[in-house]
Amino acid sequence: xxxxxxxxxxxxxxxxxxxxxxxxxxxxxxxxxxxxxxxxxxxxxxxxxxxxxxxxxxxxxxxxxxxxxxxxxxxxxxxxxxxxxxxxxxxxxxxxxxxxxxxxxxxxxxxxxxxxxxxxxxxxxxxxxxxxxxxxxxxxxxxxxxxxxxxxxxxxxxxxxxxxxxxxxxxxxxxxxxxxxxxxxxxxxxxxxxxxxxxxxxxxxxxxxxxxxxxxxxxxxxxxxxxxxxxxxxxxxxxxxxxxxxxxxxxxxx
Amino acid sequence: xxxxxxxxxxxxxxxxxxxxxxxxxxxxxxxxxxxxxxxxxxxxxxxxxxxxxxxxxxxxxxxxxxxxxxxxxxxxxxxxxxxxxxxxxxxxxxxxxxxxxxxxxxxxxxxxxxxxxxxxxxxxxxxxxxxxxxxxxxxxxxxxxxxxxxxxxxxxxxxxxxxxx
Numbered sequence: 163x164x165x166x167x168x169x170x171x172x173x174x175x176x177x178x179x180x181x182x183x184x185x186x187x188x189x190x191x192x193x194x195x196x197x198x199x200x201x202x203x204x205x206x207x208x209x210x211x212x213x214x215x216x217x218x219x220x221x222x223x224x225x226x227x228x229x230x231x232x233x234x235x236x237x238x239x240x241x242x243x244x245x246x247x248x249x250x251x252x253x254x255x256x257x258x259x260x261x262x263x264x265x266x267x268x269x270x271x272x273x274x275x276x277x278x279x280x281x282x283x284x285x286x287x288x289x290x291x292x293x294x295x296x297x298x299x300x301x302x303x304x305x306x307x308x309x310x311x312x313x314x315x316x317x318x319x320x321x322x323x324x325x326x327x328x329x330x331x332x333x334x335x336x337x338x339x340x341x342x343x344x345x346x347x348x349x350x351x352x353x354x355x356x357x358x359x360x361x362x363x364x365x366x367x368x369x370x371x372x373x374x375x376x377x378x379x380x381x382x383x384x385x386x387x388x389x390x391x392x393x394x395x396x397x398x399x400x401x402x403x404x405x406x407x408x409x410x411x412x413x414x415x416x
Numbered sequence: 417x418x419x420x421x422x423x424x425x426x427x428x429x430x431x432x433x434x435x436x437x438x439x440x441x442x443x444x445x446x447x448x449x450x451x452x453x454x455x456x457x458x459x460x461x462x463x464x465x466x467x468x469x470x471x472x473x474x475x476x477x478x479x480x481x482x483x484x485x486x487x488x489x490x491x492x493x494x495x496x497x498x499x500x501x502x503x504x505x506x507x508x509x510x511x512x513x514x515x516x517x518x519x520x521x522x523x524x525x526x527x528x529x530x531x532x533x534x535x536x537x538x539x540x541x542x543x544x545x546x547x548x549x550x551x552x553x554x555x556x557x558x559x560x561x562x563x564x565x566x567x568x569x570x571x572x573x574x575x576x577x578x579x580x581x
Contacts, residue, residue, distance in 0.1 A: 198554040198564065205556035212471020289503050290470050293532065293581045297555040297563075300534045 168341035169281060169350060170225055171243070175389055176272070177217035178244035179334070181234055182397070183265060184210030185404055186252055195255050206262070206298055213291055220283045235405040236412065239398050245388040247330040249397040259309070260323035263302035264331035264365065270295045271360040272351070280349040303368050310372035321374055328377050332358070332384035421490050426452045426461055429489040433482050436474050437559050438577075440520045443482060447508025450499040461492055464499040468580070469560040506580045518543045523565065523576035532581035540576050542567035550574075 187207035194200025218234060221227035247265060252258045273295065276288035310320045335358040338345075346353040362379065369376050387393070430452075433443045443449055443465065451464040463482060467475045479496045486494045506525035509517075514524035523543045526536050537552050547569035554564045555578070562575045 198556070201558070201564075202554055202556040205560055208471050208473070208560060209469070212469070216470055283500075286500055286503070287470075293505070294469060294560075296532055296534065296581075297578065301555050 165341070165344045165348065166225060168338075168344040168348070170221065170227065171338055171341050172345060172350065173217050173221050173225070175243040175245075177214045177221070178242050179248050179265075179269075180210045180214035180217065182242070182244040182400065183248040183261075184208075184214060185400060186248065186250075186258075187262070189252055190258065199255075202301055203258070203262075206266075206301075209294055209298070213287075216287055216291075220287070224283050231408065232412065235408040239393055239401055240391045242393065242397065242401070243389050243391065244393075244397070245330070245334045245336065246385045246394050247327070247334055249388070249394055249400060250330065251396055254319075256309070256319040256323040257326065259302070259305055260320065260327045261331070262298070263306050263368070264327055265334065266295060266298040266302050267364045268331065268334045268357070268361050270299055271357050271364060275352050275357060275360075278349075279351055284350070306368055306374075307372045310374050317373070320372070324369070324374055325377055328379075329382045330385045332379075332382060333386050333388065335361070336384065336386040336389045338389065420456065421454060421461070421492055423452055423454060425490060426454070426463070426486060429486045430463075430482065432489075433478070433485045436477055436481075437561075438517070438520065438522065440516045441509075441513050443478060445510055445513035445516065447504065447510065448478070450502040459492055461486060461490070461494045463494060463496045464502075465496060466499050466502050466504045468504050472560060504580070506577065509577070517577055521574065522562070523574060525577050525579035528579050528581045532579060536579055537563060537576070540565050542570060542572070543574055544572055545570040 184207045187203045187210060190200060190203035191207070192200060194203055214234070215230055218227070218230035221233070222230055227233060247261060250257075250261070270292065273288040273292045276284040277292070279285050279288070306320070309316050311317070335354040337354040342353060345351055351357075366376060427444065430444050430449060431442050435441045435443065435446060446468065448465050448468065449463065450466055453462045455462065463486070465479065465482065475498070479498070482496045483494045505528065507528055509525065517524045521543055523540050526540070528536070537555070539548055540550055540552070541548050542550050542565075545567065547567055549568045550565050551568070552563065553566045553573070557564045557575050561577055563578045564573060565576055566573050
């Protein structure tokens with residue numbers, strides 16, 4: 163039997179990333195640079211919040227956790243385990259697009275690896291999520307390539323967005339000091355170091371096609387802390403806004 | 417206990433439960449029903465279903481439609497559960513349903529063989545003029561299951577029900 167605490171920790175990290183980035187993506191609704199991009203970010207927001215919901219439900223149904231809605235909207239900031247990458251404000255479209263590219267490839271390698279997980283709910287969920295993520299990475303790759311080859315200003319901005327995001331994105335793969343070895347030994351997943359390597363192998367060919375220069379990966383310091391409950395100044399305002407309606411009446415039935 | 421109800425009668429009733437976003441397709445056409453069983457002693461029909469996309473907002477609405485329609489038509493209690501063991505893929509859409517989709521103005525998904533590749537969407541015939549001179553404008557459309565294409569022959573934007581493995 164897999165260690166209950168270790169599994170719970172992993173699920174919360176994955177789900178919180180999805181929930182928070184889902185909300186960030188939804189902030190593009192009505193504001194996208196062109197209509198199709200407005201729709202794309204809104205659709206991906208919906209997918210991500212759906213994936214978060216599925217994970218919170220697994221926590222609730224298989225591991226005795228709280229009701230998914232209450233868990234999503236009533237926790238204090240410190241209890242959230244999302245990576246700093248996901249909580250950053252949207253900024254300009256270049257940053258949002260680069261974050262989407264880096265995160266969705268990270269999510270894809272993670273779910274692909276879960277197809278062989280010893281934890282059955284992961285195996286069932288991963289098949290569904292992996293298929294849907296193909297559309298996210300197709301979208302991300304297409305725009306990374308188009309904008310990086312669209313002229314000088316565009317290229318400079320995409321390169322700057324990559325330079326700015328890479329350490330934040332590497333922070334998604336922050337291993338748990340307490341649970342990592344257990345999760346690997348129990349074959350729940352292959353571990354963050356393996357996923358990190360697979361992620362680099364996945365993003366590199368796209369960056370080459372886009373003529374973007376990959377920052378020296380050995381020289382960057384991944385932005386850790388989110389997995390341990392240490393967050394940026396941007397998370398609390400987002401949580402307050404996200405939970406505003408729910409917290410007006412937490413017993414309401416929808 | 418009331419009269420005996422057959423599995424076939426349940427399936428027949430399900431033919432009239434339409435998808436709220438694509439009203440020409442029933443839940444059977446879409447391959448959303450994974451199992452029907454009848455508990456004759458307890459007078460209950462158990463139906464199992466699967467959503468097309470994980471975050472489909474219409475799932476609980478469809479779930480309720482199935483329950484109320486079958487209960488009304490057959491006069492028996494119905495439970496509708498989400499089947500977690502079975503995974504929806506676009507190959508579950510029947511060929512007849514693909515024809516109905518096309519006539520409704522939505523390009524049907526291509527048949528997925530093995531691993532789904534992005535290239536599969538690059539040649540999507542226009543549902544209006546059947547031309548293959550089209551391009552993928554965005555893999556995201558008005559609902560999670562649709563993509564937006566453009567037909568260079570007839571100059572129309574059209575939607576496609578996306579292939580999903």
